[in-house]
Amino acid sequence: MKIEGRGDAAKVTAKTGAMLRICRKVPGPLTLLGGPKIGDNAPDHWIKREASYCWGPLVCKGINRRRLLGGMAGAFGLAQAPMLMASVAADEGALQRIEELAPLATVYDDVKGHHVTGNILDHWLQHGRTRVFGRPISEPLTTDGKAMQFFEKGVLTEDPDSNEPTGVKALDLGQMWLDAQGEEPAPEAVDTRSAFWLWWTARGVNPDFWPKWLDEGGAFAWGYPITWGQTFNGQLTQTFQRARFVMTEDGPVADPLGEWLAGLRLIDTAPVERQAGILPYRADRFAPDYGPVEERRVDVDLTAQVANFYAGDQLVYMTLIASGVPQSYTTPGTWRIFSRIVDERMQGGSEEDGDQYDLSNVYFTQYFTRSWIALHYAYWHDNFGRPQSHGCVNMRLDDSRWAWHFCDVNTRVVVHY
16 A cells, blocks of 8 residues: 555643643545545545644543443344453443533534543544544443543543553453354354464464555554454454454445444443534644644654654654664664655564564655664554564554654654663
8 A cells, every 4th residue: 555645643642631632634635546536525544633732621420321222232143241241340340421521622423423532532533533443432431530432343441551642542342252252153164364474362364354454553453363264154254352354245344343342331322412612523623734844853762662743842742652672772863864665665684583574564664764763654563662673663553654744854853761
């Protein structure tokens, strides 16, 4: 996949109760090389996002009334539903609805009729939006002082122990769904073909699902494969830690596992009216100018395993990274980006040392040292926040795409402990 045009998002979170909120603007038509132009109706993940700053605390109160979504348990074949619901309830505690929402820290999805707010809004906007999580199907909830929200394909929850700048994680819904199935039903066929092997789970991504898995977020978005390709009712499927892919006549899709879990948890998914002062979600709203590209810089903190992006003195974006392991450390110093390749093939290491690699589809690669250390997308692991690489600065898909459009040749990169 090669990409031409403007790409993705900007945000920063202040984890002190006040949030810097993100808004979006479409800069004009985008072009996928070899594909059609897309503009105002572009998929969320191809729309440029730039930061605007809106402050406001969250106030949590009120009790949520839960209801069962008709037929969901049966549609997903959940013989183990009571057991799973009990375990989820034990883990999550009682869920309460967040009734009072800060207007400048909240958006309203007028397709599903629900608000998204706070750190969960930050995470949803930065890490895939409808592409990965789908649209919100519940109102913002809180449990044990932590925000949680259900989306069509995922569930996001605050995690105080996370080193993620948003302070939010996605539940492993693929693993939960698989655990709920038990031993039945058995697949009609098992397809052990592999387009890419993930040693963490000793499984490979099925070739039919590889383009979707790769181009829509890799291991961070979907997790590692936890089954081989399996056929049920004549349909090829594969389950990952956070998703289940199904092959349809229109191509691969992610099952709505957020809807499945909402049904088990008796979550109220009925649409609500938009609260006064809260704007409907639009990808093309609010885009301040970052200013001249020569005033932009990247600060790579090897101790915190975070990359900070500045426009002048203003911090405009923050993300986890994975830098070089000790034997292949990321070189500290002040550097300049000198080469940019949107779709790179990377080779290195040695068979003798047991670290040889040959990786294609390394998107949004920006080299900044003469030893060929770069910022780039790393689809092959979900180990961000700790050293992992052969020296490069590994990033998630949406973060690397955003950095590609924020930076340019000669952008300063400062690497330090």
